[in-house]
Amino acid sequence: MAEVKLFRTWSSPFALRIVWALKLKDVPYDTIFEDLANKSSLLLQFNPVHKKVPVLVHNGKSVAESFVILEYIEETWKHNPLLPEDPYDRATARFWAKFGEEKVLLSIWEAFNSEGKEQEECIVKAKENLKYLEEELKGKKFFGGERIGFADIALGWLADYEGVFEEVASMKLIAEDEFPLLSEWKRTFADAPIIKENWPPRDKLVIKFQAIREASLLKKLGN
């Protein structure tokens, strides 16, 4: 019988993408929660290169890197496709997923880990990136169109984690008047079936990211 295991942590937004994809496609799986301060030998065996979560293990064979895993899931379980059929639309979805990771996430994370003047400058950059997402949402309910797709899953952290970052770092990025479409998408996505049942507890996330920010700022002072 086909056996699927997902190595994750309770808080990783990257692993959460895989939870969403598996559940949206009705794929039964077992969860193995990892403590990244104390990685299991299984995790190291299944992801020797990066030693990180998420890792998907299917019939004993492991796949690492969340976007790679998403594509694998898409190709292995055809139910409820996450990518459209047309190659150009597929490429567009992949482009926005990549953009979300390399530009949006990075710039927001930089703003999160800074303060004062530096943070102001990071916020400007982050908003420039967010503008492209706002533009892309024109006339659409989700990045995937009428239904949640690959890009929505890749960007999904914006619908919950980003709010936590804003709160912890005392900054405002996605304001209703500046980003009406993105704000609406956040609500729609966060509240969608399956998505809404799987957010990690917000209060725990706040505590966790508060600690991360404090450590980052301290490290910066030390330099």
Added chain:
Amino acid sequence: MSGETVELLGHWASPSALRVKWTLKLKEIEYEYVEEDLANKSPLHLEYNPVHKKIPVLVHGGKPLAESLVILEYLDETWKRNPILPDDPYERAQARFWARFVDDKCAPSILSAFTKKGEEKEKAGKEARENLKILESGLGKKQFFGGESIGFVDIAAGWIGLWARMVEEIADVNIIDTETMPLLDAWFRRVLQVPILKECLPPQDRLLEHNKGFYKNLTGGSS
């Protein structure tokens, strides 16, 4: 659909553009090449890649696509001749994993080794060698990453064989260690001898001068 015109906006010294050229050649796709002067981006370029303002950009039937690995997947899905990704989802996942590893780990560490000085340069060189050693584990004893013939990862990583040696010469730092990575070293030589790939390579003396100039501007010259 595949009867519509294909244009590639590129730069002769860009490894990312080279990946796309290789794929177009391999799949015998007729295309028009447009050389972009990166110091003076054409209005066409800015129109086609407003988000990143970078090359390569593939334009198919007037519709633009950016990001070399996204473009490669698009080409593979649209033109079925000489596939660069295997059929099996697990094998495809492995290919995607290693291509991302080249971009996320190998490329930045090679660039660091090129642009840093003194102790930082040595540290970056060490990291670059470690990353290439890990990349070698994806190759194993195969002729090519794609098996008997070249595939996605060969196309994604092949540029390193040329560019890394230039970095070594210009910046006086070791990147490809013949002793510790004999299989990868042999693959570098083998892959750049594949006729289709070889004939697309930029003229090496011109490339060396170009990168030397780049180095001078970045570092002020001395290593």
